[in-house]
Structure formats: C-alpha cells, structure tokens
Amino acid sequence: DVFVGVVCLIFFAIALFYVTDIGLHLLDTVDWYLASVLALFNGLVQSAAVGFFAKTDDQFEKIGKPATLIFGFGYIGACVVGTIFGFALPSVLNGGLGILVGIVIAVGAVILSWMMIDNSAGLSEVEKMWWLTMGNIETLRIELNETVAPGNTWWRITPMWSILMKYCYPPIMCILLGISFSENFGRYGDYPVQYQAIGAVFAFVGIFFVLLGMFLPSAYTMFLPPKETSEAELKAVVAGGTPPPPPPRDRDRERDL
Known part of the structure; x- marks a missing residue:
C-alpha cells in the first residue's frame, strides 16, 4: 500500500x-516520444518474444537448442541491423543497402540453423523445416485456441496470425x-531541446523497464497478484463450468524467480 501511494504521488507530481x-x-512532445519510440520498441520486443522465443522448449526437443536460437536471433538481428544500415546510409543503393544486409543476415541464419539441427527425434525434412520456422508459435496458437476458443471456430486464431506475428511485425x-x-x-515539432529531452527521458525510462522485465523478471515479483489463475481455471470458465479451487501460492518459487 505504501509503495502504491508513493507511485501515485510521483505521477501526480x-x-x-x-x-x-x-x-x-x-x-x-511526450505523447510523440511515447507513441513513436516506446510503443514501437515494445511492439518489436513483444512480436519477437511471441514469434521466436515462446514455446521454445518444444523446439529444443525437436530440433535442438542451437538451431532454434540461431534462427530466432538471426532473423531479429537481420531486421535490426538492416534497418540501421538502411537509415544510416540512405544514399547507398537508394536505401536498398539495409534490405540487402538484412536479407544476407537472414539467409545466413537460416542456412546455419538448418545445419545445426539436431535430428535425434528422427524428423523428416518437411517436419524439420516446419519446426524450425513455425513450430513454436503454432504450438502457442493451438494452446491459445484450446484455452480461449475451445470448439468455437468463429473466434479461433488462424495460422495467418502466426505468420504475421513472427515474420511481418518485427521488420515493420x-x-x-x-x-x-x-x-x-x-526535433519533433520544432520544439526546444528541453521539450525533446523530457520526451526522450520518458521514452527511454519506459524502454529500461521493458528490458528489466526481459533480463531480470524477478524484479516484478512484487506485482504478482495474491491469487494466480491457473490454466485449468481459465478453461473451466471458458467452458462455463465451475473452476477448481486454486492451489496454494508458492512463495518459495516466487523468491527463486
């Protein structure tokens, strides 16, 4: 309660x-920096996390950890590095240098990750390609459909969502x-540098908290709700039944996080 009160006072000030x-x-000014810097960065992080790093345990079992990580980091790296080259050197190839660099990195990542596949599971060539390119996010999509839209074809998430989330949103x-x-x-709106600095501070503070959650998620343990909703409870609610009683909250596990 004290923490919440302090936060409220700070933002009120x-x-x-x-x-x-x-x-x-x-x-x-602040609105532009939050919408055009922080929100876009957050969108990049979320699309990369959902598209390439969710449900990777399943990929690790099927094709191995090195191939999975090389493919994921390679594609995201291609988007980021290609964008930097394209906007830093707009006069080279009429801005096409960034596209060329991005394609080279992405193709190299695909080739290297394919060579690093651990086929101890005995997959066919098609299965290996599917697990490398779509396996994790399709597994996530199927689980989401089982939870939020069981038996309801109207609200089910389609494979197009997986393609857009994984391969379209990061470069966009x-x-x-x-x-x-x-x-x-x-230099937004030709406002003085003081305004620009305040807007940039807000944006980069937000980016800091996003990165903090990525690399040190235990920092947000204090914000966990007193009662966590389990997957079984969610499915029971969606199906219209009575949810089972929740298990006791594991404080030791939260401290370990």
Missing part, C-alpha cells in the same frame, strides 16, 4: 506540469522505429 503554460506543448516495427529516429527524434 509529474502530471502537474501539464496544467502549466507549457502543458500543451509538453503533452504533445523496425522500419517504423527507423523512420521515427531519422525524421523526428530530437
């Missing part, structure tokens, strides 16, 4: 700046971030 004479300009987020940084970052 920050909000007071918006009722001053500079409030409208400050709101416009990277390109939009590149546009934001190359065109407006540090």
Whole structure:
C-alpha cells in the first residue's frame, strides 16, 4: 500500500506540469516520444518474444537448442541491423543497402540453423523445416485456441496470425522505429531541446523497464497478484463450468524467480 501511494504521488507530481503554460506543448512532445519510440520498441520486443522465443522448449526437443536460437536471433538481428544500415546510409543503393544486409543476415541464419539441427527425434525434412520456422508459435496458437476458443471456430486464431506475428511485425516495427529516429527524434515539432529531452527521458525510462522485465523478471515479483489463475481455471470458465479451487501460492518459487 505504501509503495502504491508513493507511485501515485510521483505521477501526480509529474502530471502537474501539464496544467502549466507549457502543458500543451509538453503533452504533445511526450505523447510523440511515447507513441513513436516506446510503443514501437515494445511492439518489436513483444512480436519477437511471441514469434521466436515462446514455446521454445518444444523446439529444443525437436530440433535442438542451437538451431532454434540461431534462427530466432538471426532473423531479429537481420531486421535490426538492416534497418540501421538502411537509415544510416540512405544514399547507398537508394536505401536498398539495409534490405540487402538484412536479407544476407537472414539467409545466413537460416542456412546455419538448418545445419545445426539436431535430428535425434528422427524428423523428416518437411517436419524439420516446419519446426524450425513455425513450430513454436503454432504450438502457442493451438494452446491459445484450446484455452480461449475451445470448439468455437468463429473466434479461433488462424495460422495467418502466426505468420504475421513472427515474420511481418518485427521488420515493420523496425522500419517504423527507423523512420521515427531519422525524421523526428530530437526535433519533433520544432520544439526546444528541453521539450525533446523530457520526451526522450520518458521514452527511454519506459524502454529500461521493458528490458528489466526481459533480463531480470524477478524484479516484478512484487506485482504478482495474491491469487494466480491457473490454466485449468481459465478453461473451466471458458467452458462455463465451475473452476477448481486454486492451489496454494508458492512463495518459495516466487523468491527463486
């Protein structure tokens, strides 16, 4: 309760700046940095996490850990590095250098990951390719459908979601971030540098908290709800039944996290 109160007071104090004479300009600047930097970065992280790093345990069992990680990091790296080259050197090949670099990295990652596949499971060539390119996110999609739309074809998630999430959204987020940084970052709306600095601070503080959750998830253990909803409870609620009683909360496991 004390922590929540302190957070509320801090953000209340920050909000007071918006009722001053500079409030409208400050709101416009901060809004752009949050929407065009923080939100896009968050979208990139989420699409990469869901598309390449969710349900990887299943991929590890089928094709091995090295192949899975090389493919995932290779594709995301191709998007990021290609975007950097494309916007940093726009005059080279009319901006096509970034596309060329991205394709080279992505193709190299595919070839290397294919060579690193551990086929101890005895998969066919088609099965190996499927597990390498779509196995993890399709497993996630099937589990989501079993939980949120069992037997309901109207609301079921289609394979197109898997393709878009894994292969379309990461490069789109990277390109939009590149546009934001190359065109407006540090000079949005021709506002003075003080406004730009405040907006950038808000954006990068948000990015810090996103990265903190990625590399040190235990930092957010304090925000866990007192009662966690299990998968069995969710399925029972969706099916219209009575959810089973929840298991006792494992505080020792939370501390280990």
